[in-house]
Amino acid sequence: MSQHQRTVRVGLIAVLALLVTAACGGTTRGSGDSPTSNRATGSANPDAALVEGLDVAFLPKQVNNPYFTVADGGGKAATEEFKGSYKEVGPSEASASSQVSYINTLSQQQTDVIVTSANDPNAICGALTSARQAGAKVVTFDSDTKPECRDVFVNQATAEGIAKNQVELISAQIGGAGKIAILSATPNATNQNAWIELMREELRKPEHAGIEIVTVAYGNDDDQKSFQETQGLLRSYPDLKGIVSPTTVGVAAAARYLSTSEYKGKVALTGLGTPNQMREFVKDGTVEAFALWNPADLGYLAAYAGAALASGRITGAAGEEFEAGKLGEYTIGADGVVVLGPPTVFDQGNIDQFDF
């Protein structure tokens, strides 16, 4: 046979052989190959003073994201209070793998405290574990990683608290019954998916029996996309009574669309938004009330948690306590989670008191 045919033949046989060997046995899911627990060991010394001159680095989901700029600013204020040195680094795009090289860099620079909000709960685990082995303390905030990769997670509010709050807000605004849609951020965001799941659970309760979630749309935390998704929602579901958007970008974009459309005042909108962005929509009647926490407080608390870890005051175990400057004392809950507090509801009555 010709040279060409022979090569093809050999190639096919090689591929088949490879397939057969690979198919026979091999590693499958559930074969129990997972990392041993990486929780911090050693004891805490609750009387230890906060070490001065700590290197604290904030690594948000992406730099140039206004929400994180405010949060990291809070971290900066805290770092200055306990006389550490602060810096903010991060990728320009919020992708899963982009944070890894920054974590490696921070570890190389012998950073004492790494504070980060994860784009993906798994992708940065390896790098964080390596950084912790090299001596850094890791605090996550806003969006968590797998618990074994970090020391403490500072949550803005409990996921249940947020879900309950959002459901209550929309229920009050649509009169207790009707179809609602959710405008979320990126499909993979840990926090978003947790809140949505809990909202569904909350809606299964008898007092919310009349409310139905028809769909979840994804605005990818991109203003234009969120805008267009809102358009799509209102066109696909003409009998929609309300939209819940638990993301600052999403709720602002949806409000902007609604306020210039024929649906203003007819379709309720609530979510998690910043007072500055939402002020004009509250004033012109598009939005009745929405909620958030103070991101600056979140960053502030995270920085103090990191300092306490690095000074040996806490190890991240449940029950330990630490002080967080002007915010007071906090206790660590299960799985190393610290909760900032309940969400604040903003409406016409109080929105002018805030500036962020």
Add this chain to the structure above:
Amino acid sequence: MTRDALRAVSTRWDTVLLVVLAAVVVTAGLLVDGFASGRNLQFLLLDVVAIALIALPLTLIVITGEIDLSVASTLGLCSAVMGQLWVAGLSLELVVVLVVGLGAVLGAVNAVFVTRFALPSLAVTIGTLAAYRGLAFVVLGDQAVADFPFSWTTAASSTVADGSVPWAAVVTLVPAVVFGVVLHATPFGRSLYAMGNNAEAAAFSGIRVARAKFWLFVASGAVSGLAGVYWTLRFASARADNAAGLELAVVAAVLLGGVSIFGGRGTLLGVLAGVLLLGAVRNALQLADVAADTLDVVTGGLLIASVVVPNAVGLARTRWRRRRTA
């Protein structure tokens, strides 16, 4: 054969690149804290493995005058499929083989459009860039598959003898040597240069242009699939948006490495030097706390300089030569 290989190695742009790379490494080692350490070398190499892998077949493709912009999307789709196959319960060994095979098939689709239907590869691969990334989202949607076996995911980042050279980098050397030998030391490799310089003349002189290009695109797809496996294991996460946008970094490295976008010129050593140079510059600047934005500007500037400088040098030299002979 050795003489040709030597000539390929000593091409002007290569030497410049290697010198610049050495200079950057030495300067960074002296000035930037933490650069000159084994651990940092490990990070650097891990970061560039995916780019280096994909750059190998892409170099050959660009030398023939074509381009493949769908490489990162192929990586993403292969990663997504890898996740789904793993969830479906197949053994990981089989999944890896299937995924690399899928990459080859995706490359074959490009190949058919370019060779059989004679469509411009730029437009075709822009189309498949969008199509494959879109399919990745259809396959995996908003999920991320992350429960790959711990031994495999640590292996992807592990080093030789617990030193600073990652196994992944060593493994990448194998296809690098293979592609290098094929390009610089075989008649097939020489025919690629001929194709890039003048496709018609090459065809008339008996070179099977269409067939060569076909297999190059298939190779590009398969290697992208392999890179997808590495990426997924290294980040322990199969996602539809893995490596989104990576094609720009790979093209930038290939062009920086001295491969002419018109085809017909370039060496594999230059491309590897380009990949390392971009990686080292990025690594050093990040260690020196330079902001992400400035890094982008630097990458863009390097890319432009890499094409403008040779042109400017060539123009200046012709003008100088003309003045001499006038």
Add this chain to the structure above:
Amino acid sequence: MSGRGSVVGVVRRFWSARESGIVVALVLLVLVTTVDSPNFLSPQSVRDLLLGAAILVVLAVGQTVVVISRNIDLSVGSVLGLVAFATGKLLSSAPATPTAVAVLLGVGLGAVCGVVNGVLVAAARVPALVITLGTLYAFRGVDHSWARGEQINASDMPRSFLGLGTWTVLGVPVLAIIALTVVLAVGFYLRNYRSGRELYAIGSEPAAARLSGIPVGRRVFTSFVVCGASAGLAGVLYAARFGTVDATAGTGIELQVVAAAVVGGVAIFGGSGSAYGAALGALLLTTIGSSLAVLRINPFWQQAVVGGLILAAIGLDRLLAVRAANRLRGRSSHDA
């Protein structure tokens, strides 16, 4: 140009024109979607469609000018982001600035970016793909380092400027009217002005164009300035429409722009295509996005559909080109 009966000639020109294919596709798509969801054609909905398409149309038309002469401009997204942020910054710090001035400044800034591209491509004779890839990174980096995480909110900008994004004239959004003006202007220029037609010549066969006395360098330079200016205009319109601007505006839009042009019949290797086709391509792509949402098709299919469309479009173009070449060959052998 056929010498037979003028009516037949016009009809044949219309039906063999690439643009009519897109119109047919567009009409079919709208029909299918309306059958499923009748309020797809409601005034609000149509207004939203036009608004959404306007920015992409402006970008696609500018890109056409560059692609026709066998180049490409990948930096349009970064230019849009830079100008959008600059406009937002200008208007939030000096709200008394008249809208017209803001528009002119935005277009001017975009043109400056186009000059950078044009100089590098035309003077340094470097392939546009590489240059604009570099400026894509560079302009975006400049944008980010200027913005530093800041975000301009709608409430920071004067109402009169934001009105640009929401006002309508006889029910048609102002933004759409602006986009239409740009399309008509560029389309007219490309078809009726000598320098416009020369761009086609440069795209078809650069060496021959140079030999026949066309100032290739100058034309190519101008084409990039026009593309940059259109990206600048798109940036101003973006700021007016969305109100909220930060450094990530326009990231990644270059793929959609190239897709719109390619789908609209602008050959990627230059020499053919029209501004009208590109505008229709942009409109088609935007409509697909909306239709998918309204038809409740998995939104994840959208990008795959765009990719498939690009492949279909270039395949179709190739088919038409081959057929046209055969016809020319056939005709010349008859006429001889």
